[in-house]
Amino acid sequence: MSSFSGIWVPLVTPFRQGEIDFSALKSLCTRMLKRGVDGVVVCGTTGEAPMLTKEEQLQVLDAVLEIVPGNQVIMGLSGTHMPVIREMQDAISRRPVAGFLVPAPYYIRPSQPALVAWFTEIADNASVPVMLYNIPYRTGVQMELDTLRQLAKHPRITAIKDCGGSIDLTLSLIADGELDVLCGEDVQIFSTLSLGGAGAIAASSHIFPEEFVALIKQFKEGDLIAARQTFFGLLPMIRLMFSAPNPAAIKFALSLDGLMANELRSPMLPAPENVETAIRNYLNQHSR
Numbered sequence: 001m002s003s004f005s006g007i008w009v010p011l012v013t014p015f016r017q018g019e020i021d022f023s024a025l026k027s028l029c030t031r032m033l034k035r036g037v038d039g040v041v042v043c044g045t046t047g048e049a050p051m052l053t054k055e056e057q058l059q060v061l062d063a064v065l066e067i068v069p070g071n072q073v074i075m076g077l078s079g080t081h082m083p084v085i086r087e088m089q090d091a092i093s094r095r096p097v098a099g100f101l102v103p104a105p106y107y108i109r110p111s112q113p114a115l116v117a118w119f120t121e122i123a124d125n126a127s128v129p130v131m132l133y134n135i136p137y138r139t140g141v142q143m144e145l146d147t148l149r150q151l152a153k154h155p156r157i158t159a160i161k162d163c164g165g166s167i168d169l170t171l172s173l174i175a176d177g178e179l180d181v182l183c184g185e186d187v188q189i190f191s192t193l194s195l196g197g198a199g200a201i202a203a204s205s206h207i208f209p210e211e212f213v214a215l216i217k218q219f220k221e222g223d224l225i226a227a228r229q230t231f232f233g234l235l236p237m238i239r240l241m242f243s244a245p246n247p248a249a250i251k252f253a254l255s256l257d258g259l260m261a262n263e264l265r266s267p268m269l270p271a272p273e274n275v276e277t278a279i280r281n282y283l284n285q286h287s288r
């Protein structure tokens with residue numbers, strides 16, 4: 001069973017005049033690979049997955065797979081209706097992906113046993129590893145430690161994208177050693193890696209990806225002082241990238257480099273002008 005580690009970029013989905021800009025998407029993939037990231041996540045939160053039809057999600061995946069080897073691609077699998085999830089899972093399984101990233105069903109706020117049943121059904125149907133996506137502030141439901149421990153016993157559930165915001169939960173999971181723990185909350189990347197986390201899925205790694213890659217290397221080499229310096233160097237940029245609802249700030253920053261249009265799908269809006277000004281000023285002073 002493969003394991004997940006290092007820096008994985010949850011790709012934005014570029015749009016132009018309302019349509020997916022596949023050419024911009026492929027160029028972005030090439031750029032991220034050249035800069036040394038370990039892999040990409042397709043149709044995560046940052047990819048505006050809820051604003052894509054299922055057919056569009058598969059088209060995005062196919063475009064990414066033209067550039068990125070399948071063992072470096074994790075596909076987001078989200079929803080609230082199991083038959084639709086299963087259909088999508090079967091369609092994705094016909095492609096060579098490394099794993100599924102699966103959040104709890106949002107809006108419904110199921111019980112903890114219901115979450116165990118939900119993820120178990122998805123994992124039973126999975127031909128590749130499942131990464132749990134614990135993001136209670138988006139789904140409305142916290143995945144508790146006991147629930148995660150129960151799910152970790154499933155042979156197909158091998159990793160977690162941890163956005164739970166609880167240091168206690170994070171360190172318990174790392175100490176258990178049953179799941180690869182990837183930080184999903186960009187400002188917590190240094191603390192998660194310090195505790196022994198396997199890596200990060202960080203939207204802000206679209207910007208200066210090589211610095212995030214360097215951070216992982218410094219941790220691997222045990223150079224905590226250099227890692228701390230790299231992290232504090234990245235911190236103002238990370239904060240800027242989350243100063244508007246994600247991925248508005250990231251798309252604006254990428255548009256400044258001419259990589260895509262600054263376009264999001266409703267109900268998302270471009271970042272407000274003061275955020276865009278702050279990003280422009282910051283990147284003018286810190287471009288690499």
Ligand SMILES: O=C(O)C1=N[C@H](C(=O)O)C[C@H](O)C1
Pocket residue numbers: 010041044045046047135138184185186201202203204246
């Ligand atoms: O798309 C993702 O995966 C990520 N989503 C988080 C969010 O905005 O909820 C942020 C994280 O950097 C990656």
